[in-house]
Amino acid sequence: MILLRRRLRRGWGRVLPACQDSSERRQHQTEPSIFHNIIVIGDNSRRSSATIDSKKVTRMKQPILFIIAMILRAVFVPVQVTAQAPRSVELEVHDLDAHRFQAMTEADLPALERLLSNDLVYTHASGWRQSKAEFLASLRTGELVYHSFASESRQAKVYGGTMLVTGRASGKVRSRGDELNVELLYLEAYVKQDGRWQLAAWESTRVTPAPAPSH
Numbered sequence: 602m603i604l605l606r607r608r609l610r611r612g613w614g615r616v617l618p619a620c621q622d623s624s625e626r627r628q629h630q631t632e633p634s635i636f637h638n639i640i641v642i643g644d645n646s647r648r649s650s651a652t653i654d655s656k657k658v659t660r661m662k663q664p665i666l667f668i669i670a671m672i673l674r675a676v677f678v679p680v681q682v683t684a685q686a687p688r689s690v691e692l693e694v695h696d697l698d699a700h701r702f703q704a705m706t707e708a709d710l711p712a713l714e715r716l717l718s719n720d721l722v723y724t725h726a727s728g729w730r731q732s733k734a735e736f737l738a739s740l741r742t743g744e745l746v747y748h749s750f751a752s753e754s755r756q757a758k759v760y761g762g763t764m765l766v767t768g769r770a771s772g773k774v775r776s777r778g779d780e781l782n783v784e785l786l787y788l789e790a791y792v793k794q795d796g797r798w799q800l801a802a803w804e805s806t807r808v809t810p811a812p813a814p815s816h
Contacts, residue, residue, distance in 0.1 A: 694757040694766050697791065697798055705747045708740045718792055718799040725776070726785055726805045748773040764791040764798060769808070784808040 697716070704712040714737070721733035731739065739745035755768030766789045774781045787805040791798040 690757050690759055690764070691755075693798070694755060694764065694791075695752075697800075698752050698755065698766075698768075701800065702747075702750045702752070705740070705750055708746075710737055710741060713737060713740070715797075716800060718794060718801040720792075720801055722802050724802075724804040726783065726807045727776070729776075744777060746775040748775070750774070762793040764793075765789075766791065770805070 701713070701716045703709070704716065717733050717736070719733055721736065722730065723732075723736045724730045736745075750770065750772030752768050752770045755766055757764055757766045768787055768789075770783075770785045770787055772783055772785075774783055784807065785805040786808055787803065789800060789804075790802040792801045793799075
């Protein structure tokens with residue numbers, strides 16, 4: 602009996618240290634995994650924070666880029682429009698004059714009725730001045746016949762609802778029975794009425810031939 606007790610005590614003495622060693626080993630094995638989890642969590646937190654910061658920066662950049670785009674548009678668009686405006690006026694005057702001169706050579710009275718203002722004052726190079734009604738009547742009766750008429754050059758400027766045009770023209774005309782070849786400088790005024798340009802005034806003068814060189 603005494604011998605049995607001694608063996609049991611020796612056995613328990615061996616078992617307890619073994620248990621303690623195994624528990625310590627488990628504890629040491631567990632600790633690195635805990636630290637690893639802490640590191641991973643910290644790393645994920647930093648990544649999440651970086652992602653949030655990048656999103657904030659992107660949101661902040663969008664309004665700034667929009668403002669810059671609007672400023673550039675405000676600066677450059679008016680410059681482009683201003684540069685194109687004179688060209689469009691020249692084209693518009695070219696079309697108006699070409700249409701009117703064609704109507705004059707063809708004695709197209711309905712077309713001239715639309716192209717000429719009711720307040721028209723038409724002054725020929727000879728000083729003969731006519732109203733709209735008188736000018737159309739001269740074309741109707743043959744008192745005034747335009748065989749050909751065309752503008753060689755012109756310049757136009759718009760002042761509100763009025764457009765002034767200076768130019769040079771040439772043509773073949775029968776005026777009161779006289780056949781004439783004319784070279785003219787002219788000034789004409791268009792006014793905008795009912796949404797379209799109409800001729801309100803025309804005045805021309807003959808080009809003086811250059812004097813012959815003296816020897």
